Amino acid sequence: MRLLEGILITVHILWLFSFLFKFDAKLKIIINITALTLLIIHLGLEGYRWQMGLTYVLYILLTVFTMKSFIQKNAKKVIIESAKNNRKVKKLIYILLIIIYSLSNFSLVTVMPVFQLPKPSGPFEVGMNSRHLIDETRHDGEQKARELMIQIWYPAEVEDGAKDIQYESFPYEEWSGTMEFIFSVPRFLFEYLKYGQTNSIKDIAVSNQENKFPVLLFSHGYGSTRMQSFSQMEELASHGYVVISVDHTNDAAYTKFPDGREMINQTDAYSYSFDIEDEEEVKRRSKDMSFVLDQLITINDGDTQGLFTGRMDMDRIGIFGHSYGGSTAAQTLLDDRRISAGINIDGPLHEPVASKGFEQPFMFILDEDYLYLSDEEIQYTNITTEEFKKYHDTITELADFHYKEGIKGDTFMLTFIAGDHYTFTDFPFLSPLISWNIDVNEFHQVMNRYILAFFDHYVKEKELDPLLRKEKKEDKFYDFKENIKIN
Structure with a gap:
C-alpha cells in the first residue's frame, strides 16, 4: 500500500x-x-482507487457520528435502565466494525x-515509443488491412543535471483489458494499475553512447498484450538493445489504436488450440513479425518522428516470446x-517447426511443469483429459x-523449478497472491541474465559468457544445460 493510504487507514x-x-x-x-x-492530500497526491472505498465511506459516516456526539455533548439525557445494555451493544458493534474494516x-x-x-540493471536510461503500423498487403477480417500496434523500448540519452524526468505510468488500459479477457471481470476494477510506476521515459532521445543498437523482437502470449513483460523490455533496453x-x-x-478504436479479443480465454498441427495462427503471427521487421528498416532509413534514423543495427536481430509468443519466435526463425x-x-x-526445426541458435526457458494443466483447469478448455495428456x-x-x-x-535449456507459466511475465508484480511462494525479483534477475548472455553472444557477437557453459550456476531453483554444437 502507499504511504498516505496506510496512514489514512490507521487514523480511521x-x-x-x-x-x-x-x-x-x-x-x-x-x-x-x-x-x-x-x-485531501491522499486524493491530490496519490489519487483515488476503489480499494480505498471503505475508508472513503467510513470517513463520511464517522464525520456524521462525530458531529452528532459533539452537538449532544452538553445536552441533558434521560437515564433509563436500558442505557447500560445499549452501551454494551454499541461496544460490540464498534469492535466488530473495527475488525471488519481493518481486515478488509x-x-x-x-x-x-x-x-x-x-529498476533496470543496465547502464542506460530507457526510452519508450509507440507506433501504429498498417500492412496493406494483408486483410484482417472486417479491417481493410492488417493493423498493428508496437511498443519500442530503447537506450536513452538523459543529459547530466536533467531535472523533472517523467517516467511513464504502468499501461493500465492494456492490462485491464487483458485482465477482463482472462478473468471475465469488469475492466474498471483494474483502473488502479495506472498508479503503478515504470522506468521508461516517453519519446526521449536515443543514447549517443553508441552509433547504433541491435534489435530484439518480442511476441506476447495468447490473449495477452504487448505490455505483458514491461519490466523485461526495460531491462534489455538498459543493456543496449532496441526492443x-x-x-x-x-x-x-x-x-x-491512436484514434481511440479498441480491438477486443472475441474468443474465449480458454479456446487456445491444443493442436501442434494447427499452424494457421502461428504463421499469421510470424508474418506480423516479418512485417514489423520490414517497417523497422524503413524507420531506420528515415524516421518521420526523428528518433531512430540510423540508430538501429538491422544486421543484428534477435527474437523471443512468451507462451504462444515463444511458438511465434520459433516459427519466425x-x-x-x-x-x-x-x-x-x-x-x-x-x-x-515441430518437423523441420531451423538453423539459428535457440534457447528454451521453461517452467518445470511446462504448460501442464490440472484436471480442474482442463474442464474449462475444449479438450478432454486424455487429449491434453497426449498434447502435453x-x-x-x-x-x-x-x-x-x-x-x-x-x-540451451533453462528450466525453473519455482514459479509457474505467468511468473515469466509482469503478472506477479500485480498482486502478492500470484507470487506468494517465490521471490519474483530474483526469478526475473536469473531469467534476464541468461537472456542477456544469450543475445549478447549470438546477436551482439560478444564472447560466450561462462554462464552459458555451465561453469556458473547461481541458484538452486532452476536447472540449466547447454548443447553447443558449433565451437
Missing part, C-alpha cells in the same frame, strides 16, 4: 476506537480534521497494491533468415528433441 481505526472508549468530543473533532486533511481495507490495498517495477513488442491484433486480449537467434519462454513448438507428452518430447538435435544451431 483510531477514530473508531475513539467511539469505543468514549474519547472526548473535542479529540474526536481533532481526529476528524486530521482525517480530512490526510484524505488492509487486505484490499495489500492484495492489489500500487507497485514500482524493478520491439508487437500486439498481434485480435489475438491480443485488447488493443487500442524458420520463416525469416534475417533473424540471428531466438528464445522460447514457456511456449510449445507448432508445425512446421508431444510438446515435451518436441522440446527435448529440438534441444538435443532437431535445431542445427547451439541450443
Whole structure:
C-alpha cells in the first residue's frame, strides 16, 4: 500500500476506537480534521482507487457520528435502565466494525497494491515509443488491412543535471483489458494499475553512447498484450538493445489504436488450440513479425518522428516470446533468415517447426511443469483429459528433441523449478497472491541474465559468457544445460 493510504487507514481505526472508549468530543473533532486533511492530500497526491472505498465511506459516516456526539455533548439525557445494555451493544458493534474494516481495507490495498517495477540493471536510461503500423498487403477480417500496434523500448540519452524526468505510468488500459479477457471481470476494477510506476521515459532521445543498437523482437502470449513483460523490455533496453513488442491484433486480449478504436479479443480465454498441427495462427503471427521487421528498416532509413534514423543495427536481430509468443519466435526463425537467434519462454513448438526445426541458435526457458494443466483447469478448455495428456507428452518430447538435435544451431535449456507459466511475465508484480511462494525479483534477475548472455553472444557477437557453459550456476531453483554444437 502507499504511504498516505496506510496512514489514512490507521487514523480511521483510531477514530473508531475513539467511539469505543468514549474519547472526548473535542479529540474526536481533532481526529476528524486530521482525517480530512490526510484524505485531501491522499486524493491530490496519490489519487483515488476503489480499494480505498471503505475508508472513503467510513470517513463520511464517522464525520456524521462525530458531529452528532459533539452537538449532544452538553445536552441533558434521560437515564433509563436500558442505557447500560445499549452501551454494551454499541461496544460490540464498534469492535466488530473495527475488525471488519481493518481486515478488509488492509487486505484490499495489500492484495492489489500500487507497485514500482524493478529498476533496470543496465547502464542506460530507457526510452519508450509507440507506433501504429498498417500492412496493406494483408486483410484482417472486417479491417481493410492488417493493423498493428508496437511498443519500442530503447537506450536513452538523459543529459547530466536533467531535472523533472517523467517516467511513464504502468499501461493500465492494456492490462485491464487483458485482465477482463482472462478473468471475465469488469475492466474498471483494474483502473488502479495506472498508479503503478515504470522506468521508461516517453519519446526521449536515443543514447549517443553508441552509433547504433541491435534489435530484439518480442511476441506476447495468447490473449495477452504487448505490455505483458514491461519490466523485461526495460531491462534489455538498459543493456543496449532496441526492443520491439508487437500486439498481434485480435489475438491480443485488447488493443487500442491512436484514434481511440479498441480491438477486443472475441474468443474465449480458454479456446487456445491444443493442436501442434494447427499452424494457421502461428504463421499469421510470424508474418506480423516479418512485417514489423520490414517497417523497422524503413524507420531506420528515415524516421518521420526523428528518433531512430540510423540508430538501429538491422544486421543484428534477435527474437523471443512468451507462451504462444515463444511458438511465434520459433516459427519466425524458420520463416525469416534475417533473424540471428531466438528464445522460447514457456511456449510449445507448432508445425512446421515441430518437423523441420531451423538453423539459428535457440534457447528454451521453461517452467518445470511446462504448460501442464490440472484436471480442474482442463474442464474449462475444449479438450478432454486424455487429449491434453497426449498434447502435453508431444510438446515435451518436441522440446527435448529440438534441444538435443532437431535445431542445427547451439541450443540451451533453462528450466525453473519455482514459479509457474505467468511468473515469466509482469503478472506477479500485480498482486502478492500470484507470487506468494517465490521471490519474483530474483526469478526475473536469473531469467534476464541468461537472456542477456544469450543475445549478447549470438546477436551482439560478444564472447560466450561462462554462464552459458555451465561453469556458473547461481541458484538452486532452476536447472540449466547447454548443447553447443558449433565451437
